[in-house]
Amino acid sequence: MSLVIIGTVAFDAIETPFGKTDKIVGGAATYASLAASYFYDKVKIVGVVGDDFHKEDIDTFSTHGIDVEGLQVKEGEKSFFWAGKYHNDMNSRDTLATELNxxxxxxxxxxxxxxxxxxxxxxxxxxxxxxxxxxxxxNRPKLIVLDTMNFWMDVALEDLKETLKLVDVLTINDAEARQLSGEYSLVKAARKIIAMGPRYLIIKKGEHGALLFDSERVFSAPALPLAEVFDPTGAGDTFAGGFIGYLAKVGTINFNNMKNAVIYGSALASFCVEKFGTERIKDLTQQEVESRIKEFVTLSSFVIEP
Amino acid sequence: MSLVIIGTVAFDAIETPFGKTDKIVGGAATYASLAASYFYDKVKIVGVVGDDFHKEDIDTFSTHGIDVEGLQVKEGEKSFFWAGKYHNDMNSRDTLATELNxxxxxxxxxxxxxxxxxxxxxxxxxxxxxxxxxxxxxNRPKLIVLDTMNFWMDVALEDLKETLKLVDVLTINDAEARQLSGEYSLVKAARKIIAMGPRYLIIKKGEHGALLFDSERVFSAPALPLAEVFDPTGAGDTFAGGFIGYLAKVGTINFNNMKNAVIYGSALASFCVEKFGTERIKDLTQQEVESRIKEFVTLSSFVIEP
Structure with missing residues (x-):
């Protein structure tokens, strides 16, 4: 009984209109496992780092109750490194360096x-x-969630399609949903993508929220309007981690729980973008999380009498 | 006791990836008054047309109980005409002709x-x-809603700012909110715009829904994900008409009623884009409207137990 998260554990150097960082800890598995740890206490990661990854960085996982037995440390090698610079609108970025290592x-x-x-x-x-x-x-897990990006659609589309047949939930952004399906309408895109394998599709739209589709239904989750998006790095991974962490906690997979999981994922992502890297999501209190969830409820609820 | 709507009453020629029209009836006051007529039975329009405007076109207003005493018909002159072509993504368009007449x-x-x-x-x-x-x-009306566009920010900004001081609600899109405020963050933009006069700001985001702000609160309304957006012309005017028509019906201005009004406006706009021009919003039944509202409720509701 656990939640296994596989992904990159890496160093990032980030530049935004608000400032820049030296090498800080990042990577999809880092953001996702930290986010999931707020809801579920049996999170285990699979990944690889070099010996430049510090013991304190690994300790951050342990502090959050995250099992690192599956995190390989390669002696004499360096960790994956990404450097990027965000433009003023924070919706586009340039990759300055990618070192696979x-x-x-x-x-x-x-x-x-x-x-x-x-x-x-x-x-x-x-x-x-x-x-x-x-x-x-x-044994096949009860629920498999896959996150991917446009890069793999460009260079490994057939492999991606094979993998899609094996998963329950796919999380991608709106541009990626359009690219993968060849459809501009997200409703049509969702139909085509669900026919490729996943039972559920989550389309992440950044500041515009997220859409959850199954073969018949759709749920629209808002994004919390923020005065400042400080650094969007890792928001999608944080979303995915919060999403699956919440589902692992409630233990039952149905559309209503998936809807709530989208809200919890969105709430965690809204914290993520408030500071550089993992800074904000490393030390959240349960009270902060619950109060943010209440903001989402207030933000989107209305009562229309029939 | 009435709802007065002033705006263009015009001819449009529209081209979208789905087809094109000859001259059809359009104009902001046309869309808005039709939309408002589904909720309120004392809608009165102010506008001007030429003698090329047919009696049957004016009769459409009367059929919907819309008072046309304020609609001037100028003999020997022609009605305002706009022709435009939408691009494939339906989010951008080229103006092919504008004849003020x-x-x-x-x-x-x-x-x-x-x-x-x-x-x-x-x-x-x-x-x-x-x-x-x-x-x-x-006498100053109980509620004044103003719709405008980027064009007036470009050519008549000072006049617009004077007018903004006199209104209660401003409806603009996200790009216009950014232009008017000089702020990229919509939260910051809203603060600045509300300081210019309106007590409420509605930011229309097309397929991403709408945000309603007052000086302290924000409400996020979803857009209905549609398999096809056939023709976006008039969607914003339809939204504004549905919004104020609903408020005129309930008669009390508070944030909760404003939220519902945003949902009703969004529902009417979601019909508008399904066919060319006013075709879809001309003959709606109350049952169709109520059933669309239920779709909005289903689309965005979730229950998180505290």
Missing amino acids: VLADFDPIIPESYQTCEYLLLGNLTPQIQKATIERLR | VLADFDPIIPESYQTCEYLLLGNLTPQIQKATIERLR
Whole structure:
């Protein structure tokens, strides 16, 4: 009984209109596991880092009760590194550097203690590694969530399509949903993507919220309007981690719980963008999370008498 | 006791990826008054047309119980005409022709029977005419809603700012909110715009819904995800008409009623885009409207137990 999260654990150097950072800890599995840890206490990560990754950084996971047995540390090698600069609108960014390092030949190892996992989040990584992870689990988890990005649609579309057949939920942004389906209308895009395999599709729209689709229904979640988006890095991974962490906590997969999970994921993501990197989501209190959820309720509720 | 709507009554020729029309009836006051007529039975329009405007077109207003005493018909002149072509994404369009005709020297006449109006919608027109309309009413209406567009921010910003001081609600889109305030963040934009005069600001985001702000609160309304947006012309005017029509019906101005009004406006706008011009919003049944409202409730409601 656990939630396994596979993804990058990395260093990022980020520049936004508000400032810039040196190398700070980032990566999809980092954001997602921290977010999930606020809802569920059996989060386990799979990833790889070099020996430049500090013990204190790994300790941050442990402090959050996150199991790091599946985090390989490669002696004499360097961690994955990404540097990027966001434009003024925060919706577009330039990649300044991408050093794969340990990620180049990453072969995920699933520790024996991870084998009973019921929830699996495949954070953004090559579709081949995402698929291998599913295949290395002896029992299919109850729920598999896959996050991916346009890059894999460009360079590994067939692998991605194979992997999509194996998952329950896909999370992508609106441009990616359009690219993957070839449809501009998100309703039509959702129909086509659900026909590719996933039972549920979540389309992340950043400041415009998120849409959750199954084959018949659609739910529209708002984004919290913020006075300042300080750094959008990791918001999507934080969303995915909050989403699956909440579902692992409630334990029942149905559309109503998925809707709430989208709200919890959105709430965590709204914290993420308030500071650089993982700074804001590292030290949240349960009270802060609950109070943010209440803001989402206030933001979107209305009562129309029939 | 009435709702007065001032705006263009015009001919449009529209081209979208789905087809094109000859000259069809359009104009802000046309869309807005039709939309408002589904909620309120004392809608009165102020506008001007040429003698090319057919009796049957004017009869459409009467069929909906809309008072046309304030609609001037200029003999020997032609109605305002706009032709435009939408691009594939439906979010951008080229103007192919703009013929002001009767609009060039439009001097709005407020009939005596309009003087007791409690609700006033200033549809998109020059800010000077919008202001003159307010000044020609002997008593200030209970609620004044103003719709405008980026064009007036470009060519008549000072007039617009003078008019903004006199209104209760401003409806603009997100790009216009950014332009008017000089702020990218919509939260900051809203603060600045509310400081310019209006007590409430509605930011229309098209397929991403709408945000309602007052000085302290914000409400996020979803847009109904549609398989096809056939023709977006008039959606904003339809929204504004549905919004103020609903408020005129309930008769009490508070934030909760404003939220519902945003949902009713959004519902009417979601019909508008399903066909060319006013075709879809001309013949709605109350049952269709109520069933669309239920779709909005289903679309955005979630229950999180505290």
